[in-house]
Amino acid sequence: MCLKTLGFVLVLFPGLLQAQGCDPPRLVHGNFLPRQETYSDRTTITYSCDNGYKPVVEGWWATSTCERGKWSHEPQCIDESSCLPPTIPNGKYPENSNGWYEAGSILTITCNGGFEHQNQITTTTCGNGKWSSAPVCERSMSACSAPPKIPHAVIIHGYQEVFAAGSEVQYECEDGYTAEGAHNKKSVCTQGSWTAVPTCTNFCAVNTDDNPEYISVGTVYIENGEEKRVECVKPHSWSLEQYSKVRCINGRVEATKCRNKVEHAAASVFDSD
CATH class of the missing domain: 2.10.70.10 (Complement Module, domain 1)
Structure with a gap:
């Protein structure tokens, strides 16, 4: 069984190598060198054309290279009155x-x-x-240059130097930063200028849904250094503090806890001692 398997591999291996080579090009109205029955990968040939013809690339002679079984360009000789593809910037x-x-x-x-x-x-x-x-x-006079760079943000669009009027780009702030309480914002090219772009600032996110002390309003975004009040849950036992003060310090939340009468009384006794 082992000998049969080994023989099978030996038969396939030369075929795989040969598949990477190239056959000679079928060049009409021209000549090429070197002439071989087959060409190994990365072999380069040079060719020129008869009078009244020219290569399919610029110049009166050309080269083509065998790359994984195909020529880098198919050698051709075309009529001199024919044209190669034009170059049209933009x-x-x-x-x-x-x-x-x-x-x-x-x-x-x-x-x-x-x-x-x-x-x-x-x-x-x-x-x-x-x-x-x-x-x-x-x-165009109404086109825009590349959108302005915003610290801590990327643009969800492939890079280009010129944008047509009416083009939209979307900014997205990096993790830990927000744009006016959202994660992204669009800017539009209008008459050669971009509409207002966002500023990405450091923020804290307070999820009131996960905190039993707060009335649930979803996620509250607080910019770095900013302080907000979050309303406390108010059953009968909660009567001292109606709001908690929540502050954002370099991405970390600092908050004063909601307190009830018992907690306040205990704290007062402790302070008086």
Whole structure:
């Protein structure tokens, strides 16, 4: 049984290694070196094209590398009148699956959020291997820069340098801090500026539901250094203190206890001694 299992592993292992290599590219109207039956992983070939053709990447020659069974780009030689994908800063367009565009192709450019077309030009045309004057996407006057940084907070949004008008971002305070009694707050890009942003401050959270001395009102948030009154439960025996003073000191709660007549009398006797 052991010998059969070992033989099975030995047969599979070379196949796994071979699967990581690449077959020779099918390059039409061009030549490449070195020529081999198979190429191991990380092997690089160089290729050039016949007259009237050019590589599918910039330059009159190109390289491609075998990476886990595939070439880093499929070596191709295309007609010199065709165009490579244009570079449109802050703009996008439909991508062609073969990585290039035939002569006469027309692309419609869409500007990214926060940018708009300059001079209302929105298309570019491929001719003689070059694109006509490409549209320019310039920053909109109503767009906003990156939202302001707030100490002890993060923004629940991917980073970007420019935001379109109407964009919203949400701030969330780190643990132990709060924004006006809440954990997050939104800011909106309006006419080039962000609406008011929160300030995250250190706070204490007093849960009255878990404290039998207090009338239940849920969680009370108290900023660092602030003092609040929390109403005490008032059955017949509770008559001296109607409120407890609760103070927040660096995230720690200090409070005066609710007291009844018996506790107060005992404390008075003790103090008089």
